[in-house]
Amino acid sequence: MTADAAPMLRELVEQRRILVCCGSGGVGKTTTAAVLAMEAARAGRRAVVVTIDPAKRLADALGLEGLTGTPSKIDGPWPGELWALMLDTKSTFDDLVVANAATPEQGQRILSNRFYRNISGALSGTQEYMAMEKLYELHQQTDFDLVVVDTPPTRNALDFIDAPRRLSRFLDHRLFRMITSPGRGVLKAVNVAAQTFLRTVSRVVGAEVIDDAVAFFQAFEGMEEGFRERADAVVGLLSDDDTAFVLVASPRRDTIAEARYFAEKLGEADISVRALIVNRMHPSFGDGLAEATRERSETLAGTDLGGLYANLAEFQLVASREEEHLAGLAAAVAPAPVVRVPFLSSDVHDVAGLTELADLML
Amino acid sequence: MDPARFFAASRLVIVAGKGGVGKTVVTATLARAAARAGLSTLVVEVEGKSGLATMYGQQQLDYDEITLSAGGGPAGEGEVKARTITPDEALLDYLHDHGLSRISKRLVSSGALDVVATAAPGIKDILILGKVKQLERSGVSDLLLLDAPAAGHAITFLQSARALLDTVRVGPINAQAREVLEMLTDHERCRLVLVTLPEETPVNELVDTAFSLEDRVGVGLAPVVVNGLYDHVPGIDAQPETAAEAAGTTLRAGEAEVLATAAEFRRDRTELQATQVSRLAEMLPLPQLKLPFVFTTEIGPAELDLLADRLLAEIEALPEAV
Numbered sequence: 001m002t003a004d005a006a007p008m009l010r011e012l013v014e015q016r017r018i019l020v021c022c023g024s025g026g027v028g029k030t031t032t033a034a035v036l037a038m039e040a041a042r043a044g045r046r047a048v049v050v051t052i053d054p055a056k057r058l059a060d061a062l063g064l065e066g067l068t069g070t071p072s073k074i075d076g077p078w079p080g081e082l083w084a085l086m087l088d089t090k091s092t093f094d095d096l097v098v099a100n101a102a103t104p105e106q107g108q109r110i111l112s113n114r115f116y117r118n119i120s121g122a123l124s125g126t127q128e129y130m131a132m133e134k135l136y137e138l139h140q141q142t143d144f145d146l147v148v149v150d151t152p153p154t155r156n157a158l159d160f161i162d163a164p165r166r167l168s169r170f171l172d173h174r175l176f177r178m179i180t181s182p183g184r185g186v187l188k189a190v191n192v193a194a195q196t197f198l199r200t201v202s203r204v205v206g207a208e209v210i211d212d213a214v215a216f217f218q219a220f221e222g223m224e225e226g227f228r229e230r231a232d233a234v235v236g237l238l239s240d241d242d243t244a245f246v247l248v249a250s251p252r253r254d255t256i257a258e259a260r261y262f263a264e265k266l267g268e269a270d271i272s273v274r275a276l277i278v279n280r281m282h283p284s285f286g287d288g289l290a291e292a293t294r295e296r297s298e299t300l301a302g303t304d305l306g307g308l309y310a311n312l313a314e315f316q317l318v319a320s321r322e323e324e325h326l327a328g329l330a331a332a333v334a335p336a337p338v339v340r341v342p343f344l345s346s347d348v349h350d351v352a353g354l355t356e357l358a359d360l361m362l
Numbered sequence: 363m364d365p366a367r368f369f370a371a372s373r374l375v376i377v378a379g380k381g382g383v384g385k386t387v388v389t390a391t392l393a394r395a396a397a398r399a400g401l402s403t404l405v406v407e408v409e410g411k412s413g414l415a416t417m418y419g420q421q422q423l424d425y426d427e428i429t430l431s432a433g434g435g436p437a438g439e440g441e442v443k444a445r446t447i448t449p450d451e452a453l454l455d456y457l458h459d460h461g462l463s464r465i466s467k468r469l470v471s472s473g474a475l476d477v478v479a480t481a482a483p484g485i486k487d488i489l490i491l492g493k494v495k496q497l498e499r500s501g502v503s504d505l506l507l508l509d510a511p512a513a514g515h516a517i518t519f520l521q522s523a524r525a526l527l528d529t530v531r532v533g534p535i536n537a538q539a540r541e542v543l544e545m546l547t548d549h550e551r552c553r554l555v556l557v558t559l560p561e562e563t564p565v566n567e568l569v570d571t572a573f574s575l576e577d578r579v580g581v582g583l584a585p586v587v588v589n590g591l592y593d594h595v596p597g598i599d600a601q602p603e604t605a606a607e608a609a610g611t612t613l614r615a616g617e618a619e620v621l622a623t624a625a626e627f628r629r630d631r632t633e634l635q636a637t638q639v640s641r642l643a644e645m646l647p648l649p650q651l652k653l654p655f656v657f658t659t660e661i662g663p664a665e666l667d668l669l670a671d672r673l674l675a676e677i678e679a680l681p682e683a684v
Binding site: 324 | 611
């Protein structure tokens with residue numbers, strides 16, 4: 001399995017148009033995404049990586065000094081091109097509103113609404129949606145050969161597959177629709193009930209909070225359709241053959257369990273994992289069994305050699321446990337290749353580090 | 363420092379750290395150690411699924427309390443209980459307590475909570491923290507451990523009270539935010555334990571989080587926990603052949619190299635870890651509680667006991683006034 005893993009991952013990097021890196025927090029998703037994009041550049045492609053929340057030093061190394069929303073080019077010794085951008089949820093959303101507004105005035109009215117200004121920061125799923133939206137935009141409007149997207153550390157993979165539709169449902173909220181489109185026959189009676197309900201809610205959270213929301217939904221009137229169509233297009237792109245999902249994990253039991261859950265949920269949405277990348281694997285030393293090494297260390301307890309065996313036994317144990325946990329996940333994502341990446345001696349924060357990592361992966 | 367005094371310094375202890383640093387393991391260890399020190403503990407999870415219950419050899423957590431370990435015994439151990447708090451459930455409780463039960467179902471089922479939460483960001487967080495405050499006030503246990511959301515979100519989470527005071531200026535939510543903020547900033551009621559790994563990025567993020575939470579929220583910082591340090595192994599610096607000779611034995615073919623490579627790996631990583639530990643000490647003047655790397659991929663009751671032993675020893679080594 002391992003022998004074929006690298007060429008299979010290489011095939012994704014060189015052939016696909018979109019790679020989505022997903023997995024739980026702290027497993028090295030951002031760095032993995034950057035490596036894959038760089039590898040495409042090394043293969044002569046024009047690649048861009050969309051990162052969500054890179055560690056500061058990596059961001060600096062990639063020239064991502066601030067949220068600009070536009071890709072910046074990273075120079076390096078490759079025949080292709082490597083571009084990177086840090087996702088700016090708010091400006092991505094702003095652009096989407098402006099593009100969908102019937103008039104510039106409608107766009108402005110929405111952008112200046114207080115409720116709207118909260119959406120990018122507070123509404124769950126917005127960041128996921130905007131990551132997908134940016135992906136779509138880069139794919140549609142620019143001539144990148146490959147777009148690699150990092151995803152927010154979500155527990156549920158479906159959060160970001162669902163995010164576009166969930167948000168369009170939210171923007172089409174039934175309750176607020178009733179209030180913002182008064183007087184349509186039967187709805188009138190319902191409308192009164194809704195008003196009463198909202199009055200009660202506003203007693204709890206304050207009237208201005210509800211007023212802002214109502215004003216927002218009024219301003220948004222007529223734009224839901226555009227948003228829904230766009231959301232469908234984004235979701236469509238995710239299930240396209242040109243798109244491949246790369247699952248990133250670390251070999252601890254809990255993160256493996258989360259990765260399995262992830263893979264299952266993707267499967268339910270008819271999306272298969274095309275590669276599994278496992279970071280932070282402990283190296284395996286020799287082919288001995290931890291148990292036997294442990295016994296030997298105990299026989300030699302108190303000597304330096306006993307200590308050396310004890311150390312070896314600990315690493316053999318942890319490496320074999322990691323492989324055990326990994327086996328179930330590997331079977332669950334089969335025939336996707338499993339790429340094992342060892343613990344690195346230092347954190348990756350420059351192009352040299354990314355290159356070292358790429359050489360280990362591919 | 364006496365562990366019982368350490369744990370009794372504030373009823374609420376919030377545990378926070380970047381994803382992957384072992385925040386939940388540390389929470390479980392703190393609970394186990396507090397129980398050993400004779401305190402009853404309630405662990406509160408806010409992110410749904412977590413491995414906490416499995417570490418105690420139990421089933422998944424629920425909104426209702428479950429007992430992770432009963433306590434008692436000859437040593438007079440405290441009981442460890444756990445529960446989750448989700449915004450929806452906390453909201454239902456809140457509305458019920460405020461005589462608004464009749465709208466509560468509709469608020470959740472219609473999805474209006476999402477709208478309200480967007481209108482006033484932080485409202486979900488304040489619902490959770492409000493529930494935590496209620497637990498803290500009611501004295502359900504000697505110690506309340508809150509397993510906070512992962513790093514970036516931890517800042518937003520704990521800042522929610524202050525932010526909401528600006529958005530919602532009157533009414534019960536405003537009162538709730540005020541009371542939560544009072545609790546968070548009272549160092550005798552609440553302290554924050556930050557968790558990190560001895561690696562560059564997690565250390566940087568811990569330092570950033572510590573300063574922003576102290577500045578922006580005013581929360582009291584307890585000692586930090588550095589998780590996953592390799593223990594020193596006697597003999598790790600020895601040459602395998604020399605060591606074999608000294609022990610009066612011989613090595614099989616190739617064995618010397620395997621032993622040497624494994625030893626070198628540990629020495630290198632130990633050195634890197636030590637660099638990060640001192641970097642952390644330079645950047646953040648807080649005492650450190652060091653926990654060892656457990657050479658396995660899963661933490662169960664046995665590993666938890668081992669970690670609790672080590673944590674208690676680290677606490678005892680702290681000076682009296684922390």
